Amino acid sequence: MCVGNYSFLFFFTTIKKNFRRCIVFNAIKMERKIRVRFAPSPTGPLHIGGVRTALYNYFFAKQHGGEMILRIEDTDQTRFVPGAEEYIIEALKWLGIKFDEGVGIGGNYGPYRQSERKPMYKQYADQLINTGWAYYAFDKPEELDAKRKEFEAQKKTFQYDCNTRSGMCNSLTLPAVEVERRISSGEPYVVRFKFPADTEIRVHDLIRGEVKMNSNLLDDKVLFKSDGMPTYHLANIVDDHTMEISHVIRGEEWLPSAPLHVMLYKAFGWEDTMPQFAHLPLLLKPDGNGKLSKRDGDRLGFPVFPLEWHDPKTGEVSSGYREKGYFPEAVVNILAFLGWNPGVEQEIFSIDELVKIFSLDRISKSGAKFDVEKAKWFNHKYIQAKSDEEITAIFEKDLAERGINAKHDYVLQVVALMKERVSFVSELWEQTTYFFQAPTEYDPAVIKKRWKEDTPAHLTEIRKIVETTAFEKQTLHDAVMGYIQGNELNMGQIMNSFRLTLVGAAKGPDLFELISMLGKDETIARLQKGIETIKQI
């Protein structure tokens, strides 16, 4: 009874205290400067899932007039890949994601590369040891492996936690002098977090709400490695705190370690300035299930990386959106809509519009599969919206590579006429070849269908018309129509075979449009060549 009353009172005061703190806490949050970070690891090219994370961070920061920071998390020296950091920076730049601070930019909270921050982490590990939130562990990797095998043999899983730490080799089980001796003699050690037993840890996630976990199930994660570097867990908390990060927006794969991170803020006494968390749903592979991985892209015909990547070790090349002909604005738009939706029917948004309309609470909880067809459609929309000049500039490079010399105005006309028919500038050439080169072969299916016995005779007459009529679109049109009507022919009989001689296939724009662009001599030459070489099938 007495105990009951007491605990009730305790419970009540705790609530009151928490309530008050909550209010203060929120007040701080409201006034707090929005600062977010994108923190990739330079272990390879940036995955589009990572790009989307960067994008959402960017939208959020810019919308709130906050700052966007680029931090490079290179605490694992064994996984360092040369060129990866440069790749990340270039990719983000290509997409138009601008940073206010970070690697390559600078700022007041630097350095922004964790390897360069190395000297500052140890004191934090020490602080945790001194306050009893962490301990030294001397277990060798082989010993841990042996332990895992031993548990496995009993169909159990070994976890270094509050239940097993007492049976391991650490500063909790060794006498203080021995711990001292080992450290001073240079014996390798790690620092592990000491999870308190039987504690419910709540993580408030902006997307998923409250996520609860019991500390008994969590393992004593290594915070500080024997090579003198912190692990991600320690480094990210220390850095987010010292860089005054207000919101951590990252992938869902981090959700299981979020309780550890929350506990670390508590252990350091930084609860009041702890950032708010938002764990983004994963990007899934289009077929089947599972996280989108490096191999899926080229297997299914779409890039997984923003830029083409040449693996320095294997020499393997992975395709990129940029090289595939996607516009950066389109990629931004595509990615923005994978896991987020503005709730309006409009789907085409510029990056600045996305900044205005984006909101964390409209992010979905479930993973999204990448749809190549929809991605193409987005690019198609962007190619249509872009100016003829802009598309021409890109197309001219393609033409130059193919050894095609054409006047700028001519290419511009071709682009104006044809750009809305393609999804990528790279598709333009195969749709417009006949504007630059006379056909060298004729589609047999079209010959069979359209090339009749009397076709050469009619086309010879048409050639005469082209030769003698004023070379102007409408005039030619009227003249040809006059011939067709005068001889009681069908439009299709003449127009399709005529087209075949000029294009070589049953495709292309309005015929008189094409004729006026090709010019009189070229039109006559193609017509004549067709008359002479196309044989009825």
Next chain:
RNA sequence: GGCCCGUUCGUCUAGUUGGUUAGGACGCAAGAUUUUCAUUCUUGAAAUCAGGGGUUCGAGUCCCCUACGGGCUACCA
């Protein structure tokens, strides 16, 4: 195995005080336009809201269970 997260047309999704013929987009099909192919436009098919229980006059929307999927489970991030 354990823990956590998720589940609306094939795909991305709308649905946010429980009352909708469950809406849109991509893709697909048909039609229209055109001299062809595309574009464009119109129309259509397409979700028993994973399944089962509750709560309620009424549930895609709230609760529980199950199934399935995914993530994590390193001195990786």
